[in-house]
Amino acid sequence: MAGTVQLTLSMSLDGYITGPDPSYEVPLGAGGAERLRPGGRPELAGTILAGTGATVVGRNMYDHVRGWGEDPPFKMPVFVITHRPHPVRVAGATTFNFVDAVATAFDLAKRAAREKDVYIGGGADIADQALRLGLVDEVNVFVEPTLLGGGTRLFDHLGGDPIDLERIGVAEYDPNTHLRFRVLR
Amino acid sequence: MAGTVQLTLSMSLDGYITGPDPSYEVPLGAGGAERLRPGGRPELAGTILAGTGATVVGRNMYDHVRGWGEDPPFKMPVFVITHRPHPVRVAGATTFNFVDAVATAFDLAKRAAREKDVYIGGGADIADQALRLGLVDEVNVFVEPTLLGGGTRLFDHLGGDPIDLERIGVAEYDPNTHLRFRVLR
Numbered sequence A, B: 001m002a003g004t005v006q007l008t009l010s011m012s013l014d015g016y017i018t019g020p021d022p023s024y025e026v027p028l029g030a031g032g033a034e035r036l037r038p039g040g041r042p043e044l045a046g047t048i049l050a051g052t053g054a055t056v057v058g059r060n061m062y063d064h065v066r067g068w069g070e071d072p073p074f075k076m077p078v079f080v081i082t083h084r085p086h087p088v089r090v091a092g093a094t095t096f097n098f099v100d101a102v103a104t105a106f107d108l109a110k111r112a113a114r115e116k117d118v119y120i121g122g123g124a125d126i127a128d129q130a131l132r133l134g135l136v137d138e139v140n141v142f143v144e145p146t147l148l149g150g151g152t153r154l155f156d157h158l159g160g161d162p163i164d165l166e167r168i169g170v171a172e173y174d175p176n177t178h179l180r181f182r183v184l185r
Helices: A041-050 A059-066 A102-113 A123-132 B041-051 B057-066 B100-113 B123-134
Strands: A007-014 A052-058 A079-082 A089-091 A094-099 A117-122 A137-142 A163-172 A177-183 B005-012 B053-059 B077-082 B087-091 B094-099 B117-122 B137-145 B161-174 B177-183
Touching: A007 A102, A007 A123, A052 A059, A052 A102, A052 A123, A059 A079, A079 A102, A102 A117, A102 A123, A117 A123, A137 B137, A163 B053, A163 B161, B005 B100, B005 B123, B053 B057, B053 B100, B053 B123, B057 B077, B077 B100, B094 B100, B100 B117, B100 B123
Parallel strands: A007 A117, A007 A137, A052 A079, A052 A117, A079 A094, B005 B117, B005 B137, B053 B077, B053 B117, B077 B094
Antiparallel strands: A089 A094, A137 A177, A163 A177, B087 B094, B137 B177, B161 B177
């Protein structure tokens, strides 16, 4: 049986996944690293890595990732959504594949993941597009106890009809709260 | 001992407290009444009414309230923030007082509430201003399992520095999740 497409991320109560002015040097923006820490949270990293067989990222996220050196931490097939064609790039245990349509990227990622899950590595635009296209099975939000007041907002370009969810789990960590939802279709 | 200022509301996972195109006839906007139901939720109504001694609302919210007739359900002192001076209006068990500054409205509401809590009746702009001014003690969000994709967004005009919170409670209702936070200062 095929795995599921998981949107998993750390978000402030006001819906930001970075603080203001994110950049290559400060990817989580002003105040973001201390308050969102997606990579530094064992519970989040564990949720992402357990059972993940492939990752989909946008081009901007890939450009960040290139700075991670010759052996990026993915160690799985990664599908990069970009309009610029690019040959497959192997970096350590990670294989980067370049695909020019969101739906195709997820289709290839699900096949590559086999029975494991597909992780959406971001950014927010890719996550929103995948939700709108009905490609996401579960939404895992780690709600951080802060109002960032600015930054990159998730769910900011959904538009269209409401997308209804079903809560399938709640877990309390220190200091964040994991809300787990299934996307209803 | 004085009570606390409580921001309590029902919000979609993408941060909306109404659906798209709210109006006098459809105050919760398209799809909002079915998905947000702040007045129709016993757990939310209970949280609001238990121990509330005064309410602060913005002028637009008051204009909605006027449609509720001669005995509005507040049955307590209500402080309306408006630049237009207006004499006190008594409607059944509710007294409407008109105040032209946000901080003054909360100050008067806390005195009127005595040992009870002050409830922020909305709209979103008044809630954001109260948070930014440091007037809110607790944030109670009932997270509804839906992505509305549009409407009136809470926490949309906070700006400024991050406002850090401390989670003080989580409760699972069907179908929403109550996240309770203390505002750190």
